[in-house]
Amino acid sequence: MGGGAAGFFGAIACAEANPKLRVLLLEKTGKLLSKVRISGGGRCNVTHAADTPAQLVQHYPRGARQLKEPFRQFGAPDTVRWFESRGVPLKTEPDGRMFPTTDSSETIAQCLLEAARRAGVEILLQTTAERIEPLTGGGFRLVLSGPRVLAPELAVARVLVATGGAPKSAQYDWLRQLGHAVQEPVPSLFTFNVPDSPLRELPGVSVARARVRVAGEKLEYEGPVLVTHWGVSGPAVLKLSAWGARRLHELNYQSTTLINWVPDFTEDTLRQHLQEHRGPHGRKIVVSNPLFGLPQRLWRTLAEQAGIGAETRWNELPAKLQNRLIEALLRTALPMRGKTTYKDEFVTCGGISLGEINMQTMESRLVPGLHFAGEVLDVDGITGGFNFQAAWTTGHLAGRAMSQAG
Structure with a gap:
């Protein structure tokens, strides 16, 4: 049957x-x-x-x-x-x-x-x-x-x-x-709804490899991530939803999703990399010159959320704002408020x-x-x-x- x-x-x-x-x-x-x-x-x-x-x-x-x-x-x-x-x-x-x-x-x-x-x-x-x-x-x-x-x-x-x-x-x-x-x-294999997403102006932006994690849970998955009109999708999100299907159901699909856009780095190695980058690229404007192969629109949004001005150059970047940028790259926080079934x-x-x-x-x-x-x-x-x-x-x-x- x-x-x-x-x-x-x-x-x-x-x-x-x-x-x-x-x-x-x-x-x-x-x-x-x-x-x-x-x-x-x-x-x-x-x-x-x-x-x-x-x-x-x-x-x-x-x-x-x-x-x-x-x-x-x-x-x-x-x-x-x-x-x-x-x-x-x-x-x-x-x-x-x-x-x-x-x-x-x-x-x-x-x-x-x-x-x-x-x-x-x-x-x-x-x-x-x-x-x-x-x-x-x-x-x-x-x-x-x-x-x-x-x-x-x-x-x-x-x-x-x-x-x-x-x-x-x-x-x-x-x-x-x-x-x-x-x-x-x-449900299993669903996308995350983030109505208050700081990335809501970036639908269609994708990153080939990022790490998605549910805050406070032993749930994470690494792979392609896609920013959508309603939140985040892509293989990493869908696969995470499968492994976490029961736990996310228990949470009523209300949690915080953390995205690491540069999974090859730890906080220390990322800080060192940015410090080394500042020397030869000090005159470059931060928001206009994306690093790590990240899409321009995503990089600009993360930098702006860190409080970095449109004309700020690397050699002018205060340590406080660099730390905020590091936080955004390693742990962009998205408040999950529901789910959407993947296509049909x-x-x-x-x-x-x-x-x-x-x-x-x-x-x-x-x-x-x-x-x-x-x-x-x-x-x-x-x-x-x-x-x-x-x-x-x-x-x-x-x-x-x-x-x-x-």
């Missing part, structure tokens, strides 16, 4: 492994593979270049330990081979993200649709399974609803739940009724507890024949193709296991 990445991969794996089976894919909406189509700005970040499970699991705030063995069975190299064997080669970008060479997510969507068609998967759109009822002799009765439903009930041997993450806890109640525990869902790519932290799942087969330990895959599980990765890889892996393992049904 679920017409997304995990659902499709599971259905295809099941049908290909046992062509005699009738495999049905149920999707409650009229659209298939919606997240695949919008991911990566419409390019689809299929996976990440990681040769080993040990490399992959480092990028999962939830589920890292439990995913190690599944990744041995079907990891990123297997994903690359799967798509390439179906005529869709992937390319690797410098940061490790992997995309189709066409740079079009539609290539991935069409590949999955064609693979499902070839395998004989039957797709039922606008069909919702309201309840899953285990039968005494094995198998399940699905209670269906929707405008295209031909019968209110459907008897099946096995079920794969690949319905994705849900933002509200109540949306998991139908699975709780089967006895499964659910880790409460909270909603990701949840939370879902079905992994302790209740056989991670070799993705089968429930509580309800035989019931399998789970994708974001409905308490698994989530940072940006970079990791959430899709978890979907491909768990879907594949679930589908292969389900193919052994009678």
Whole structure:
């Protein structure tokens, strides 16, 4: 159940492994593979270049330990081979993200649709399974609803739940009724809202490498940072939000974000560097000559916030103002007052507890024949193709296991 990445991969794996089976894919909406189509700005970040499970699991705030063995069975190299064997080669970008060479997510969507068609998967759109009822002799009765439903009930041997993450806890109640525990869902992968940002006049300014930290917490991440109309974004912020998803939720997204724009420096080495810079560049105006490769607009704003005048030269800069500049470079304080979901790519932290799942087969330990895959599980990765890889892996393992049904 679920017409997304995990659902499709599971259905295809099941049908290909046992062509005699009738495999049905149920999707409650009229659209298939919606997240695949919008991911990566419409390019689809299929996976990440990681040769080993040990490399992959480092990028999962939830589920890292439990995913190690599944990744041995079907990891990123297997994903690359799967798509390439179906005529869709992937390319690797410098940061490790992997995309189709066409740079079009539609290539991935069409590949999955064609693979499902070839395998004989039957797709039922606008069909919702309201309840899953285990039968005494094995198998399940699905209670269906929707405008295209031909019968209110459907008897099946096995079920794969690949319905994705849900933002509200109540949306998991139908699975709780089967006895499964659910880790409460909270958002992951979001940007920080800073309505009173001292950088609010700099939307679009980006820095290739900065360190973002939550004051008073052991939460920090280093990487590209983007200043936006509403606050800050970029990979460093998104990844920090993933690692800190539960703690930031507890804080009600009210905290102070500290940005270090020059992470290679300590306070002492930065002060020494500025002192050495002053000598040969004493006649240069401070605000007009950015250092450390920082964008001109950002440098000017930080210098002005430090109280440095528009005409002040380095050889005229008082020690007090230099100290303020050092503080701004190392610890620009931004009062976080809420969050914004990253584009349309909603990701949840939370879902079905992994302790209740056989991670070799993705089968429930509580309800035989019931399998789970994708974001409905308490698994989530940072940006970079990791959430899709978890979907491909768990879907594949679930589908292969389900193919052994009678």
